[in-house]
Amino acid sequence: MAYYRIKGGTPLSGTVSISGSKNAALPIICGAVLAGEPCRIENLPDIEDVHRIIEILSAMGATVEQPTPDVAIIDPRGIREYKVSTEMASKLRASYYMMGTLLGRYGYAYVAQPGGCPIGERPINYHIDGMRALGAEVIDRGGFVIASSDHLRGADIYLDMPSVGATINIMFAACRADGRTTINNAAREPHVVDVANFLNTMGANIRGAGTDVIRINGRKELHGCTYAIIPDQIEAGTYMVAAAATKGDVIISNVIPAHLEAISAKLMECGVEVSEGDNGSEFFLRIRANERPRACNIRTLPYPGFPTDLQQPMTSFLTVAIGNSFVTENLFEDRFNHVRELNRMGARITVNGRTAIVAGVDKLYGAEVSSTDLRAGAAMIVAALMAEGTSVVRNIHYIDRGYEHLTEKLTALGANIERVEE
Numbered sequence: 001m002a003y004y005r006i007k008g009g010t011p012l013s014g015t016v017s018i019s020g021s022k023n024a025a026l027p028i029i030c031g032a033v034l035a036g037e038p039c040r041i042e043n044l045p046d047i048e049d050v051h052r053i054i055e056i057l058s059a060m061g062a063t064v065e066q067p068t069p070d071v072a073i074i075d076p077r078g079i080r081e082y083k084v085s086t087e088m089a090s091k092l093r094a095s096y097y098m099m100g101t102l103l104g105r106y107g108y109a110y111v112a113q114p115g116g117c118p119i120g121e122r123p124i125n126y127h128i129d130g131m132r133a134l135g136a137e138v139i140d141r142g143g144f145v146i147a148s149s150d151h152l153r154g155a156d157i158y159l160d161m162p163s164v165g166a167t168i169n170i171m172f173a174a175c176r177a178d179g180r181t182t183i184n185n186a187a188r189e190p191h192v193v194d195v196a197n198f199l200n201t202m203g204a205n206i207r208g209a210g211t212d213v214i215r216i217n218g219r220k221e222l223h224g225c226t227y228a229i230i231p232d233q234i235e236a237g238t239y240m241v242a243a244a245a246t247k248g249d250v251i252i253s254n255v256i257p258a259h260l261e262a263i264s265a266k267l268m269e270c271g272v273e274v275s276e277g278d279n280g281s282e283f284f285l286r287i288r289a290n291e292r293p294r295a296c297n298i299r300t301l302p303y304p305g306f307p308t309d310l311q312q313p314m315t316s317f318l319t320v321a322i323g324n325s326f327v328t329e330n331l332f333e334d335r336f337n338h339v340r341e342l343n344r345m346g347a348r349i350t351v352n353g354r355t356a357i358v359a360g361v362d363k364l365y366g367a368e369v370s371s372t373d374l375r376a377g378a379a380m381i382v383a384a385l386m387a388e389g390t391s392v393v394r395n396i397h398y399i400d401r402g403y404e405h406l407t408e409k410l411t412a413l414g415a416n417i418e419r420v421e422e
């Protein structure tokens, strides 16, 4: 089992370029199934979750060529298998996107309940209700969801929560349905917009993505296309926090600053300098910090609120703030597993229901800690980078799922990090 050994205390400095968005890449790869021709997807992040979803498509009969790790040419015409097994689905959450794409394209999907990070119960009832509203018969039993329909019809759908996964899954099925679908209270995350743009490039007719009402006019056929994925909002946010936490001076390049407003605002509230720039070919953010942060309160919310995926790295940063910070997790009931690990490093955090009360301490100290999920892993990396002494971060297979070339990127910023293969 691999682990990271990190000697903390070095301010990060230099430039880091952000990779393609994981949470856009995964549905977009699945979405290629909806086309009757090959799609060329560019700016893919070279991460485990992308490798796993490509394996799922290949196992179903699609041909996937990767001339370089950031490009996949997906030809879905060989797909003969409409089933995603428990073994495959358990490897990642995004396997649930095969439900919408297989149903939309072939009228039949047999998909095992998805795996993913252990951060709460994570039901998929909105996905299932959405497929039913479009006229599919859905059987949800024994760890499998079986959806079938010989005629999907557009429908008016209201989501009780603006779920990212349900919004995208319903868009997938609806863009091959007969007539118009409206998704009310839709998720507005940047990756929802990216998936809609991808589908429109394939000939779909989706309007309103990025607002809470999305309208989809179904199409009989979708064609192949070439599409480049947006930069990863969460990877960018993680490096922003790491730069601030180490009192560094870092340029985060290849970002869309508007996607990062919530995190920029909170860092500024803590006293971090955040400035925006444009070097002619891409936008960047510069993060500068040189003193202990001020405490601040965080409440995770659907976009454009503070993203739940950055709550854990931000909590690491706040451990050394002056004063008490209140961090409230509104999306996932079990997303405080990193707290125990941070306390092992000298943090003083208590959890009361959905709120973590972070009493600021002078510094963290290196320790042996474990990643309990993907973003908890990112939180451990941030904590180890800012701590005095050496830390060992274990269970890093979670981190491999979502951060491209982490060792190389952090080393280039001056961090003392080593990946050890046991």
Ligand code: UD1
Residues within 6 Å of the ligand: 023, 026, 093, 094, 121, 122, 123, 124, 125, 126, 127, 128, 161, 162, 163, 164, 165, 166, 187, 308, 309, 330, 331, 332
């Ligand atoms: C996706 C992301 C994950 C991110 C999250 C929120 C992927 C593969 N995962 O997860 O990284 O943390 O968005 O930005 O892109 N809910 C229900 N029933 C449903 C669906 C959701 O009750 O059918 C609830 C969830 O428990 C949660 C909230 O709705 O409280 C939002 O979940 P959702 O946006 O769907 O998150 P995921 O798709 O699981």
